[in-house]
Amino acid sequence: SQKIEQNSEALNIQEGKTATLTCNYTNYSPAYLQWYRQDPGRGPVFLLLIRENEKEKRKERLKVTFDTTLKQSLFHITASQPADSATYLCALDKGGGSQGNLIFGKGTKLSVKP
Amino acid sequence: EAGVAQSPRYKIIEKRQSVAFWCNPISGHATLYWYQQILGQGPKLLIQFQNNGVVDDSQLPKDRFSAERLKGVDSTLKIQPAKLEDSAVYLCASSPREGIRETQYFGPGTRLLVL
Numbered sequence: 001s002q003k004i005e006q007n008s009e010a011l012n013i014q015e016g017k018t019a020t021l022t023c024n025y026t027n028y029s030p031a032y033l034q035w036y037r038q039d040p041g042r043g044p045v046f047l048l049l050i051r052e053n054e055k056e057k058r059k060e061r062l063k064v065t066f067d068t069t070l071k072q073s074l075f076h077i078t079a080s081q082p083a084d085s086a087t088y089l090c091a092l093d094k095g096g097g098s099q100g101n102l103i104f105g106k107g108t109k110l111s112v113k114p
Numbered sequence: 115e116a117g118v119a120q121s122p123r124y125k126i127i128e129k130r131q132s133v134a135f136w137c138n139p140i141s142g143h144a145t146l147y148w149y150q151q152i153l154g155q156g157p158k159l160l161i162q163f164q165n166n167g168v169v170d171d172s173q174l175p176k177d178r179f180s181a182e183r184l185k186g187v188d189s190t191l192k193i194q195p196a197k198l199e200d201s202a203v204y205l206c207a208s209s210p211r212e213g214i215r216e217t218q219y220f221g222p223g224t225r226l227l228v229l
Contacts, residue, residue, distance in 0.1 A: 043220030
């Protein structure tokens with residue numbers, strides 16, 4: 001069956017360290033993968049999109065990798081800050097000609113301690 | 115640019131009652147989505163519109179849920195009758211262009227509690 005797994009429900013790190021979040025999937029062939037941030041009581045906010053033919057994407061302190069062989073994406077936040085504390089969702093395109101139809105993981109709740 | 119607007123923000127009803135949620139997408143966005151997000155889960159797509167046509171409603175429980183997007187702008191999602199398991203946050207999202215895989219812009223959601 002098709003599955004998306006974000007391997008940690010929660011991740012606690014110290015300020016200044018690099019946070020690494022993992023998203024694994026099975027039985028999909030997504031054309032792209034996205035990462036969103038969700039704060040309590042709010043809707044998800046788009047952060048980064050990476051396509052199947054891209055290995056890595058960066059935006060400021062954020063970096064995403066996409067390995068279609070391993071069926072895995074890694075999301076890194078460098079020099080983490082308490083303001084980075086939130087739930088991070090990965091989402092992938094269903095593939096097979098779907099038009100913008102995203103499947104979301106359960107999310108990883110990141111807590112950055114000062 | 116104004117974001118996606120949703121109302122109400124909170125709703126408490128008893129089971130078997132009906133409820134409706136409203137969404138106003140970002141101006142000019144062709145595609146509109148309704149998601150259900152149960153506590154501790156990621157959003158699950160219920161229905162996707164392009165302009166005022168339905169693209170995907172395969173996960174919409176059609177015996178109790180209905181949605182419409184009149185004139186290709188605002189949308190309403192209705193539940194009738196509600197069940198306890200419908201307690202969730204209902205998120206509306208929009209994206210700019212038809213048939214192009216785009217990032218999605220989410221509203222704040224409507225938190226529904228069914229007692």
